[in-house]
Amino acid sequence: MPELPEVETVRRGLEPALFGRRLVHVEQRRPDLRWKLPERFAERLTGRRVESLGRRSKWLLLALDDGMSWMIHLGMSGRLLISGSCQSEAEGLESGRQAAMVRASGGQGGDCELAQATSMPGKHDHLVVTTDLGATITYNDARRFGAMDLWPTDALSSHPHLARLGPEPLGNAFHANALGAALAGRKSTIKAALLDQRIVAGLGNIYVCEALYRAGIHPAQQAGRISERRIEVLTAEIRATLAEAIVAGGSTLRDYRHADGDLGYFQHAFRVYGREGARCARPVCGGTVRRMTQSGRSTFYCPRCQR
DNA sequence: CTTGGGTCCTGTGCGC
DNA sequence: TGCGCACAGGACCCAA
Numbered sequence: 344m345p346e347l348p349e350v351e352t353v354r355r356g357l358e359p360a361l362f363g364r365r366l367v368h369v370e371q372r373r374p375d376l377r378w379k380l381p382e383r384f385a386e387r388l389t390g391r392r393v394e395s396l397g398r399r400s401k402w403l404l405l406a407l408d409d410g411m412s413w414m415i416h417l418g419m420s421g422r423l424l425i426s427g428s429c430q431s432e433a434e435g436l437e438s439g440r441q442a443a444m445v446r447a448s449g450g451q452g453g454d455c456e457l458a459q460a461t462s463m464p465g466k467h468d469h470l471v472v473t474t475d476l477g478a479t480i481t482y483n484d485a486r487r488f489g490a491m492d493l494w495p496t497d498a499l500s501s502h503p504h505l506a507r508l509g510p511e512p513l514g515n516a517f518h519a520n521a522l523g524a525a526l527a528g529r530k531s532t533i534k535a536a537l538l539d540q541r542i543v544a545g546l547g548n549i550y551v552c553e554a555l556y557r558a559g560i561h562p563a564q565q566a567g568r569i570s571e572r573r574i575e576v577l578t579a580e581i582r583a584t585l586a587e588a589i590v591a592g593g594s595t596l597r598d599y600r601h602a603d604g605d606l607g608y609f610q611h612a613f614r615v616y617g618r619e620g621a622r623c624a625r626p627v628c629g630g631t632v633r634r635m636t637q638s639g640r641s642t643f644y645c646p647r648c649q650r
Numbered sequence: 651c652t653t654g655g656g657t658c659c660t661g662t663g664c665g666c
Numbered sequence: 667t668g669c670g671c672a673c674a675g676g677a678c679c680c681a682a
Contacts, residue, residue: 345676377658377677401676419675420660467660486659488676504677531653540677548675638654640675 345417347401347512347545348585352592353423354398360425360478361393361405368473376469377418377490387493388413388472400508400544404499412496416504418488427478508544512581517543519575526574529566533577534637536566543581549616550588552643554581556615561649562635562642588612615643623648 345353371385381387392408403415415421464471470482470491482489494502509525510516525542526533536542537551546554555562557580560573569577591612614624619634623645630647 416676418659418677484659485661486675488659490677529652535653538676639656641673 345401345419345421346547346550348550348588348592350401350403350417350545351398351589353417354396354403355593357403357423357425357480358396360427360474360476360480361396363393364474364476364478365390365392366472367475370471372464372469372471376484376487377416380491381493384491384493385470387411399499399505400511400540401547402505404496406496410496411493412499414490414492414494414499414502414504415482416490418484418486418490420486421482421484421489424481424483425478426481427476507541509540509542510544512543512545512585517578517582519571519578522578523571523574526566526569531566532562532637533560533564533566533569534562534642537581538640545585546581548640548642549613550581550584552616553614554584556644556649557584559648559650561646562637562644564650615645618643
């Protein structure tokens with residue numbers, strides 16, 4: 344579920360709690376997530392200061408003061424919960440008996456909620472980190488598709504999981520010519536091609552559906568046979584879809600009125616994903632959103648708008 | 651090289 | 667009410 348916009352929202356939500364902070368205590372509650380964690384992982388994080396919080400594709404990259412970066416992937420269900428003085432004392436949010444808890448969640452795209460501050464670990468709390476300001480960051484991941492690693496910051500681009508990633512879709516290297524070149528000669532469907540992180544990094548099932556709908560391209564189109572003009576439109580719609588989702592995520596992160604955590608992952612913003620049987624979002628169309636299965640994954644699309 | 655299918659993992663929601 | 671099963675999906679892995 345967490346795709347690029349959700350990970351970016353989590354990164355922004357973590358910044359107040361972690362930027363410049365020292366990790367004074369790290370509790371690792373199991374040896375692995377999707378893969379084995381590095382040797383002496385908790386020990387190597389303990390005492391380090393977080394110098395910056397970055398992101399590449401769906402990876403969070405926390406640069407530490409020893410030249411290493413703490414890499415975090417949320418997988419399917421990974422979430423980071425911040426409790427305690429995450430907003431720093433200056434903002435004076437610690438007024439009540441309850442601690443403000445920002446639930447920077449993968450599955451729900453970064454929402455906020457109030458929760459009792461508690462020292463009892465939850466069922467799938469796999470890592471608990473305490474900062475020098477007393478904030479607690481808990482990594483929770485029920486399905487355990489998430490991952491973490493430690494890697495030299497100056498060599499991140501050679502990390503096995505980063506080295507072959509395509510361009511950042513919101514960066515300068517992602518433009519119509521580049522996407523056209525990457526798609527040229529491809530026999531697979533455009534849906535599968537956009538899910539391929541080597542072609543463009545950070546898209547998942549939801550935003551691929553959304554971007555293809557907005558670009559008016561049928562998900563089963565052969566990737567290598569899409570015209571230059573339509574690739575230009577697709578490039579722009581990928582950017583716009585992701586940028587809008589990041590803005591929506593930011594607003595949910597700030598909105599403490601939505602404290603119950605049931606915002607439901609920007610669902611208001613989805614035009615086709617999860618909307619099988621609903622009217623097409625374009626009033627002039629009058630078509631019905633359909634669902635089909637492509638390589639085992641659901642694809643939502645409008646058969647009238649997407650050709 | 652590309653492509654497609656299988657796999658992991660567990661909570662949720664549905665039908666019977 | 668309870669049980670079993672399909673489904674969710676990011677990304678690796680392997681076979682063709």
